[in-house]
Amino acid sequence: MNQLELFSPFESNEAQNFELPDGNLIFYPAAFTTVEADRFLKNLKQETFWQQDNIKMYGKEIPLPRLTAWYGDSGRNYTYSGIAMNPHPWNSTLREVKQRVEQLSQVSFNSVLLNLYRTGSDSVNWHSDDEPELTPGQTIASVSFGGTRRFVMKHKTKTEVDKFELKLTHGSVLLMRGETQQHWIHQVPKTKKKVNSRINLTFRVIR
Ligand SMILES: O=C(O)CCC(=O)C(=O)O
Ligand SMILES: [Mn+2]
Structure with a gap:
């Protein structure tokens, strides 16, 4: 298949570059075709070892409002919201997604966190991806399959800087680059709208 056949006119994958104060994003609205994204959504839903984690809040165990899974090179352990995770080994679906993301970002990733909404x-909830296992300044690549959700960003200290918001669509890839995690927090808020389920994958480099 040649490049022209991969994208319909409505699925332009032209990169959008967002220079934020103290941060940089590159958004590819259609890094995957709809056909590819449909297949990845279906396969990842079925094949992934989804887990329901709890967080401790005010001394009470509360289930996280999403399912998660951690995959990656063996030996790359990671602590997320106080939860120690041992990665599952890569499967062929994840390797395929990873390959596309690495082409776009020119970064070699060694792990991925999956979220199922x-x-x-x-x-x-509001957080930044700045755990000690992550190298500061290293790109994080965020892939979305399924229902469109809002991705909202807020500067950590500069209250005069406006919030920034993107709609993360089916088959899109968002690269968060440079010092973004050091200066910004982000969230995917709940919505009362009827939305399809969504899988997000954030590819990371763990040291
Ligand atoms: O679902 C998303 O788009 C964001 C997920 C996220 O921020 C994370 O897993 O750290
Ligand atoms: Mn995050």
Whole structure:
């Protein structure tokens, strides 16, 4: 298949570059064709070892409002919201997604965190991806399959800087680059709208 056949006129994969104060994003709205994205959504839903984690809040165990899974090169352990994770080994679906993301970003990733947002009630709260296992300044690549959700960003210290927001669509890739994680937090808020389930994959480099 040649490049022209890969994208319909409505699925332009032209990169959008966002220079934020103290951050940089590159967004590829259609890094995957709809046909590819449909297949990845279906396969990842079925094949992934999804887990339901809890977080401790005010001394109570509360289930995270999403399912998660951690995959990567063996020996790359990672602590996420106080949860120690041992990665599952890469499978062929993930290797395929990883290859596309590495082509776009020119970064070799050694791990990925998957999130499954079952309904609009699933979400991720304000945070930045700045755990000590992650190398500061290293690109994080965020892949979305399924229902469109809002991705909202807020500067950590400069209150005069406006929030920034993107709609993460089916088959899109968002690269968060440079010092973005050091200066910005992000969230995927809950929504009352009827939305399809969504899988997000954030590819990371763990040291
Ligand atoms: O689902 C998303 O788009 C974001 C997920 C996220 O921020 C994370 O896993 O760290
Ligand atoms: Mn994050």
